[in-house]
Amino acid sequence: MTTVPYDVIAIGCGPFNLGLAALADSLDDVNLAVLDSRPEFTWHRGLMFDDAMLQVSFLADLVSLVEPAHPLSFLSYLRDNDRLYQFYVREKFHPTRREYEAYLRWCATQLDSLHFGHHVADVVWDGEFFVLSVERGDRVVSLKARHLVLGVGTEPAVPAALAGLPPERFLHSADYLFRREDLLRAGRVTVVGSGQSGAECALDLLRANAAGGPAVSWLTRTQSFAPLDYSKLVLEMTTPSYVDYFHALEEPARDRLVKEQWRHYKGISSDTLEEIHDVLYQRDLNASPMASVDLQCAVAVEAAVARADGIELTLRHTDSGRTFEHLCDAVVAATGYSNRPLPFLKSVDPLVRRDAAGRWVINRDHSVGVSDDALGGRLFVANADLHSHGVAAPDLGIGAIRNATILNAVAGREIFRLPKSTAFTSFSLPR
Template identity: 60%
Template sequence: MNAVTSDALPLHSEHDVVAVGCGPFNLGLAALASSVEGLDLVVLESRPELRWHPGLMFDEALLQLSFLADLVTLVDPTHPLSFLAYLREMDRLYPFYIRERFHPTRREYEDYLRWAASKLPSVRFSHQVEAIDWDAERQRFTVKVLRGDGRRLSMTARDVVIGIGTEPSVPGALSALPSDKLIHTGHYLHRQPDVDAARHVTVVGSGQSGAEVALHLLQRNLAGGAAMSWLTRTVSFAPLDYTKLTLEMTTPAYVRYFHALPQSTKDRLVAEQWRHYKGVSSETLEQIHDLLYRRELERGLADVELRSGVAVEHASVNGSGDVVLRCRHLDTKETFEHTTSLVVAATGYKQRSPGFLRPMDGLLRWDAQGRYQVRLDYSVELAPEVRGRIFVTHADLHSHGVAAPDLGVSAYRNATILNAVAGREVFTLPRRTAFSRFGLPEATARPRPHPPEPRRVDLPVVPDDVAPPRATRVSEAS
């Protein structure tokens, strides 16, 4: 996939920027950086190739974003690595135009990402970052890398960008289940033999990924397949809020407003705005309802059960080899048992813990909950003796709001990072991005006192009921 072969790369190299992880966010960083003259940026990815949510790559799944939310267009519409340039090179520009559905399929979007990666020699697969440290004498970061052929490389960089994405999260209530009885939605399509063998499959949790698995199980049920249940603790199988003015919360204007708020207010807002990233697309809900209605005309099908407002509190395996879930009905507070053959956990994702940053213990600044302290330009707070900067992508939900996992803000964030790295405006950022005006009118706004510096704490596990960034306005998985 790369234009540069492993044998051609030196065992020691110096760069302006080293980016860790190659999902859509850091790939977009490499794409924009390719047009910045004189900037030496490399992206290192431990996997041998780019794969994007392969465990949920249903053939019919659509990206719930316009093609404009590609790697570059919302900052540089004329960039040669835009989605339209991809369509032109694939000779699909007119078919895409005639199709009149400007939301690409998820499979097509992955193909676009792989196409862009193939044109960027700065992207290097099978390069696992083992350690990053600050060299005070040289005033540069040192990056230790294990290459796929077993050779170890040493790199230095002025600045570092971390975009390692998230990983599946399983709540404590389900964690005791053996692996053959539990599947996370992120691995669903890889575990089809287990699904085929189960006589009853239960999806726990909602969100877009849970809904897509429920839809797939319903389709199988209509064809004579297994019984299925769908349990969620939310009060309803709620749709994503895609109303236009609500979507303005994914604009840079709202990001700037949100970043200036006290952290306690930010945390409250992220929790309150759950329908922006934990709901289900209306189209998927309509498809599910259509299948449920079609079942009314059939006879002899295995049972189907949907229950909202239900929390799973414990899971075990009985003597017959079935899974027994102890559940609580949240409205009545009553408990009941639910028996099934296999559980699919639609329980979200948590931030990956960057073990390669351990050499910098004491140099990174964390907030009271063990999260990065992220500045408006996406750099994190470091000890004053560190002159270089570490930037983060997709680790800023708590600091920049619900736009953080949204592909539509990716190009803006990457352009902001590259402007900071270059020390000048190499990309003109949009000034007017929302009709809504957030915060106080200028005449009444008062400066906010600077909060005390939080103490360093250990990185926490994300709470069990925190879902992944909304799966339809799809987040990076690196």
């Protein structure tokens, strides 16, 4: 790496900052580096089921929705791996999650701007640049950048009621495949949570149950095992047109909409729900004795205690308000993710403006609002703006547009042409 100041340093290398590097790779006048503490690029390895499908189309790759002819598009990956015709004959718009990760890794090998094994320990603003203290093995180096992009991603979120359970009997769904054999040896396994991750873990356990595996309970706080709302006009809420509308709303309206629209990004694939029902139906036809299966909606975990004979969960039935006990040997928490803490920004954080709920104020171009122009450079976020940009924020389909918006803002000109209209629906009041 060079000691010359960079135009942009992106911290964290998930799909969004990887896409930023891909788009910036074609630019001669934007000097960018991406730093990640991990030794190599990986993506959701603990949930990489063989048959798990991406929930968006292959066009939601790193670049296509901005630059369809880009050499790092998904179609370019297929051509480079001599699989383009096979994909064409397959006639499925959604690649498997495993293939999408292979595509991401293929992109990563072609980008010299990525630097793994680089842990950002501290960031300060010196009046002209962001100065980063970066740990590389046993060395600490200093790097400078005019602008930063934060893409450190999320980490598993565990509810307080489950936080004290012993690790040998408890795991988050993010680690499911790493601990799968332990779960199959348990007598009774309970999955808590009903998003896509919870459904995939439950499906795998139900298949194992039908083959003589453990008893399975699948619990959710919601009123049903609800499908992802993937209808065409609803999908327009993941377009830049809707992001424009959403960002212009007042904060209370945005907060209300995020709560109401949870099925747009937290629901379960209809295909996965169909597979689960098929497994349950075939299981019902089997005359051989099998361990029990229990699916329960509208129950919330109030407490969890480790006992000698297993884990005792105290559950509250939300419709009746009554509580009851549930005993199992292992718990899988499919309870989502939360933004990672940013301890390296402790000196910059006081300069950031916050909304009424204490969250960072995020501008439409994904830059962070700061007090009185306290920073000469800009701080951008990737997928930390659900509260300001709506349900599109975590969607892979918005990644290329967000990255093009950031690079245009950094350059001060329209390097990448952004679409002017992306939805048939009119979201705002008529003029």
